[in-house]
Amino acid sequence: EPEVTQTPSHQVTQMGQEVILRCVPISNHLYFYWYRQILGQKVEFLVSFYNNEISEKSEIFDDQFSVERPDGSNFTLKIRSTKLEDSAMYFCASTVRAGEKLFFGSGTQLSVL
């Protein structure tokens, strides 16, 4: 069964460093998302991406964050200068059409020290 894959599963970084989280969405999906979940808290929307551009972003998704679809399969989230409060599980998700079934990857646990 097709699935969303994310790498790495764990990422440890020093405060101020740049990180890139990678995702391979399901191949025929057109809408891509990043969410995050701080331990014990709610899933939070970060950004949605369609047709090679950001379609929506939350207040969390400030200038330190960027997304890219560098080729036909990968979808990346970059955090330019990580802060302690960026420590969270980051989930990539994709869907065929906006508003329909959203499929999630297993997440990348980001720890900022």
Added chain:
Amino acid sequence: QKEVEQDPGPLSVPEGAIVSLNCTYSNSAFQYFMWYRQYSRKGPELLMYTYSSGNKEDGRFTAQVDKSSKYISLFIRDSQPSDSATYLCAMSGGSNYQLIWGAGTKLIIKP
């Protein structure tokens, strides 16, 4: 008032019991309703997807949507210890297809 309200629990029930999980919402434009299951440190897994009002059944799981009351439910029959997880409701609709999430209910099935 939050757009989606969900009791965080934990809800603890004995194995074999029928479990009822619920969410209420305020936005009458919501049309798509989903239930996700999330195991600890894993991504949410789509369990049920419903469009508009009505019931949907899949094995031991039944999803109900009552748009007039702005209330959705997930029932789990013959609950198993492996059902122990956090269950999240999510919904969207109207001019914004962005998913709006409940806080998640932690469910514990005791053997």
